[in-house]
Amino acid sequence: MPYTVLMPFPAPARTLLYALAALAPLASAQSAASSRVAWNRPVAPFNIVGPVYYVGAAGVASFLITTPHGHFLIDGGFSETAPLIERNIATLGFRLHDVKFLLNTHAHFDHAGGLAALHRATGAPLAVSAPDAAVISSGAASLPAVPVARILADGDSLTLGALTLTAHLTPGHTKGCTTWTLPVPSGGSVLHVLFFCSASVVAPLVHNAAYPSIADDYRRTFAAARLLPCDVFLAPHPFQFQMEEKLARRAPGAPNPFIDPAEFPRYLAQAQADFERELKAQSAARRR
Ligand SMILES: [Zn+2]
Numbered sequence: 001m002p003y004t005v006l007m008p009f010p011a012p013a014r015t016l017l018y019a020l021a022a023l024a025p026l027a028s029a030q031s032a033a034s035s036r037v038a039w040n041r042p043v044a045p046f047n048i049v050g051p052v053y054y055v056g057a058a059g060v061a062s063f064l065i066t067t068p069h070g071h072f073l074i075d076g077g078f079s080e081t082a083p084l085i086e087r088n089i090a091t092l093g094f095r096l097h098d099v100k101f102l103l104n105t106h107a108h109f110d111h112a113g114g115l116a117a118l119h120r121a122t123g124a125p126l127a128v129s130a131p132d133a134a135v136i137s138s139g140a141a142s143l144p145a146v147p148v149a150r151i152l153a154d155g156d157s158l159t160l161g162a163l164t165l166t167a168h169l170t171p172g173h174t175k176g177c178t179t180w181t182l183p184v185p186s187g188g189s190v191l192h193v194l195f196f197c198s199a200s201v202v203a204p205l206v207h208n209a210a211y212p213s214i215a216d217d218y219r220r221t222f223a224a225a226r227l228l229p230c231d232v233f234l235a236p237h238p239f240q241f242q243m244e245e246k247l248a249r250r251a252p253g254a255p256n257p258f259i260d261p262a263e264f265p266r267y268l269a270q271a272q273a274d275f276e277r278e279l280k281a282q283s284a285a286r287r288r
Contacts, residue, residue: 105236
């Protein structure tokens with residue numbers, strides 16, 4: 001996400017911010033700096049469901065998926081989030097050297113900035129989609145370059161022990177945006193955990209020379225994402241999946257609030273409505 005939309009505002013406010021940022025770059029740079037600090041506030045790591053743990057910061061997620069044969073780590077936060085993630089993994093009693101795969105939802109600096117440090121700390125190979133690999137392996141401002149060990153295509157899967165993560169390319173938010181699905185055995189049945197890439201609009205949707213197919217990609221992504229099984233919806237920013245609210249509702253003996261099969265379809269419908277409204281506004285502005 002670029003600086004102008006760092007805060008968890010609802011879509012109309014986000015669109016407003018987007019417009020304001022174009023008019024007032026200085027003010028937005030200041031609020032971006034304070035958002036970045038707020039988003040990097042430490043939070044205690046915790047178990048979400050089964051082998052899935054939250055090891056990120058207050059505003060940028062990182063997920064550890066554990067098996068007796070090693071662990072997956074999805075997303076690295078900002079460059080300065082990496083030490084927090086390392087500490088959170090240790091606090092849970094897991095070892096950095098047991099991380100066997102480093103993964104990424106998308107190559108933005110708030111989710112890929114910490115991967116270089118985490119790669120050094122764990123020695124784990126980084127596996128990402130081809131379009132995002134181009135960004136991550138060459139690096140950018142606030143996104144230190146990381147060598148990419150494996151390029152993932154749509155439908156590729158990675159297995160450790162009894163757990164298999166499958167990569168689904170859901171482009172739009174970035175060209176290589178990757179959503180992950182993970183079936184987790186649970187009391188005789190299976191829970192489908194989904195790590196969504198993102199579908200918020202953070203770049204021009206019309207006449208985007210750097211990404212001409214962006215609007216079509218969003219539409220294809222909305223159609224494809226709707227077909228993915230999801231009992232537990234997770235995403236790169238905690239506010240996207242109401243992490244704080246769910247944590248507050250957790251109680252011994254009560255159902256796990258992170259399990260909610262209705263949440264992802266609802267989230268997608270809202271994201272698609274936001275996208276269509278933004279596309280319409282940008283197309284209209286273009287015609288004026
Ligand atoms: Zn992003």
